[in-house]
Amino acid sequence: MPRDLSYKAVMARRGEIMKRALGIEYDEFIQTKIAFDYEGMMRKAGYSLDEVRKIQRETGVGNTPLLELKNITRLVRQTSPKGFGARIVVKDEAANPSGSFKDRRASVSVYHAAKLGYPGVIAATSGNYGAAVASQAAMRNLRCIVVQEVFDSRQMGQPEIIEKSRKCEAYGAEVVRLSVGPELFYVALVLLEETGFFNASLYSPFGISGVETLGYELVQQVRERYGKDPAYIVVTHAGGGNVTGTARGALKAGAKNTRIIGASVDLSGLHMASDIDFNRKSFTTGHTGFGVPFATWPDRADVPKNAARPLRYLDRYVTVTQGEVFYVTEALAQLEGLERGPAGNTSLAAAIPLARELPEDEIVVVQETEYTGAGKHPQAQLAFARANGIEIRRGDPRESTPGKSIIIPEHFSQLNVVEMDLDRMRRSYIRNCIERSGVAEINEAELKFLAEETRETEAYVAEVIKELGGVRINAS
Amino acid sequence: MDKCQQGDWVEIHYIVLDPASRSGDLPAETRKVPLECRINGWALSSKRIGEEIEIRTPANRTVKGTLVRINPGYEHTFGPAVPELSSIGAELRAMLREGES
Numbered sequence: 416m417p418r419d420l421s422y423k424a425v426m427a428r429r430g431e432i433m434k435r436a437l438g439i440e441y442d443e444f445i446q447t448k449i450a451f452d453y454e455g456m457m458r459k460a461g462y463s464l465d466e467v468r469k470i471q472r473e474t475g476v477g478n479t480p481l482l483e484l485k486n487i488t489r490l491v492r493q494t495s496p497k498g499f500g501a502r503i504v505v506k507d508e509a510a511n512p513s514g515s516f517k518d519r520r521a522s523v524s525v526y527h528a529a530k531l532g533y534p535g536v537i538a539a540t541s542g543n544y545g546a547a548v549a550s551q552a553a554m555r556n557l558r559c560i561v562v563q564e565v566f567d568s569r570q571m572g573q574p575e576i577i578e579k580s581r582k583c584e585a586y587g588a589e590v591v592r593l594s595v596g597p598e599l600f601y602v603a604l605v606l607l608e609e610t611g612f613f614n615a616s617l618y619s620p621f622g623i624s625g626v627e628t629l630g631y632e633l634v635q636q637v638r639e640r641y642g643k644d645p646a647y648i649v650v651t652h653a654g655g656g657n658v659t660g661t662a663r664g665a666l667k668a669g670a671k672n673t674r675i676i677g678a679s680v681d682l683s684g685l686h687m688a689s690d691i692d693f694n695r696k697s698f699t700t701g702h703t704g705f706g707v708p709f710a711t712w713p714d715r716a717d718v719p720k721n722a723a724r725p726l727r728y729l730d731r732y733v734t735v736t737q738g739e740v741f742y743v744t745e746a747l748a749q750l751e752g753l754e755r756g757p758a759g760n761t762s763l764a765a766a767i768p769l770a771r772e773l774p775e776d777e778i779v780v781v782q783e784t785e786y787t788g789a790g791k792h793p794q795a796q797l798a799f800a801r802a803n804g805i806e807i808r809r810g811d812p813r814e815s816t817p818g819k820s821i822i823i824p825e826h827f828s829q830l831n832v833v834e835m836d837l838d839r840m841r842r843s844y845i846r847n848c849i850e851r852s853g854v855a856e857i858n859e860a861e862l863k864f865l866a867e868e869t870r871e872t873e874a875y876v877a878e879v880i881k882e883l884g885g886v887r888i889n890a891s
Numbered sequence: 892m893d894k895c896q897q898g899d900w901v902e903i904h905y906i907v908l909d910p911a912s913r914s915g916d917l918p919a920e921t922r923k924v925p926l927e928c929r930i931n932g933w934a935l936s937s938k939r940i941g942e943e944i945e946i947r948t949p950a951n952r953t954v955k956g957t958l959v960r961i962n963p964g965y966e967h968t969f970g971p972a973v974p975e976l977s978s979i980g981a982e983l984r985a986m987l988r989e990g991e992s
Contacts, residue, residue, distance in 0.1 A: 421912060422908060422912055422913065422914060486983075486987060489987060489990060490983065490986060490987065490990070493986065493989075493990045535950060558949075558950045558951060559950065560948075560950045560952075565929075566927075566929075568924040568927075572967075574967045574968075574970075577965060577967045578965075578967055580965075581965045581967075584931065584949070587949055588949060588950070589930065589931075589932070589948040589949045589950035589952065590930070590931065591928060591930055592928065592929045592930065593907070593926060593927065593928055594924070594925075594926055594927040594928075595921055596913065596914065596917065596921055596926050597914055597916070597917070598907070598908060598913060598914050598926050601908075601914070602907060602926075602928070609952070610950070610952065612950075686918050688916075688917055688918055688921055689918045689920055689921055690918075690920045690921040690924055691920045741976065742979060745976050745979040745980060746979065746980075746983055748980075749979065749980030749983060749984070750980075750983055750984070750987070789965075789967050789968050789969050790967035790968070790969075792969050792970060793973065793976055794969055794970035794971065794972065794973050794976065795967065795968060795969055795970035796970070797970070797973045797975070797976070798970040798971055798973065799970070807973070807975055808975060809975055823975045823976065823979075826982075827983060827986060
């Protein structure tokens, strides 16, 4: 009998498809309807830091330079109170083989797929991750399919994503380019079933353990050069893997007092599944449209249990505007001689105002850059925005409205961040856990799990659950 | 030239899900349009643009769709100069000079 390929039938088979395509027995780690053994899963299903370093050395991933942004730091100090303005350094992740930190994330998955004898790998992503998987697959002689959301119903494609399609094809991958919609995941499932390829998910323990080397390396490099730990590591936050992997690596390096700060581009008000909004945004990743939903419900991902759990690690979460990221992309090229980004410069845009909070002798790390290319460039993206009816002007970036206007700052001192309410996001996560599991009672183990998930105390979790109502707490 | 030869690099287009078959959880503007797909690969036969064709993809799959382009390339660019960006470098360098004096 031929497979039933209807949306409903394929989604109903997702559990078995994913199990075969990842080779991880998630059931082994699931403890209750709410709790699972996260560290057990990372230990047993993933790879140790030393193993990951070895795997990444084989394909030239990692050990990227740490560059001090001397001129930008000077401008930060000129616009800070006397004695303030931390030194800003950037981890030049564009130096990885396919041009972004995503090579770290792809390297372990592709290694694992080859080791297990899968004939190929599949990734569902419109970001740099596709190129990373394609590049790693080329090195390890595996076939590769990348599924991307590229164009709207007018057949109009985002220039940034078109460039990413091109790059995947350059590495020999098949690129399945789709119109707008969350059914990207459905298409990936159909392909996994059809080909028997490995699911190079962004959210498996392999993907996340691959990013740990980034946090580990940067702490070592900062210590070696400046004799101290970074005060802040600023991480562009979307699906949560960058935050989670980097923070875990920094902790493994022993940087206990370093603050992990997530930064996203503010795209509030734009619907990520909208055929109309799709081409009204100038950033296709690193934005709140992924950052908020993935933090408050990580298990929406293409694996049964997401290894990216940002609320476990975030000390703060801030947003910046599209116009500010374009401005700092220009500053990075013109003042530091580094043409990178734009999307990867989200954390740089946040790092500038954050560095103003700190004394001059502190270090702020911007933990990634990404390659620049045709389409993936401020001029291409702003010209596209203008053609789609977005107003573009110089002015106060806080006056911009995502999907309507992009305001490029008039002065360096206007760069700023807006603090997101992490407490509200923790509450939202706890509510999602309870609503989706449908439990009527929370036991001791679940209370402990939720406290770990939100980096809070059990008393805090109990209080939130009481406020939500309708659920008993059965714990001492 | 609107006819491809077997072995040519071509682009096909097909509908993955018509509007009625899509996910239930979509905004109205997305729900009323189909989920479409475009893939590049090598033509398995000689066909005209607009005709049904099978291709072999780089991942060695055989996929059927409507032939829409022959020798598809990429036309995305670095874009025209954007006036709102063009003076930023000079402004920031002037700020650095002021800071030094």
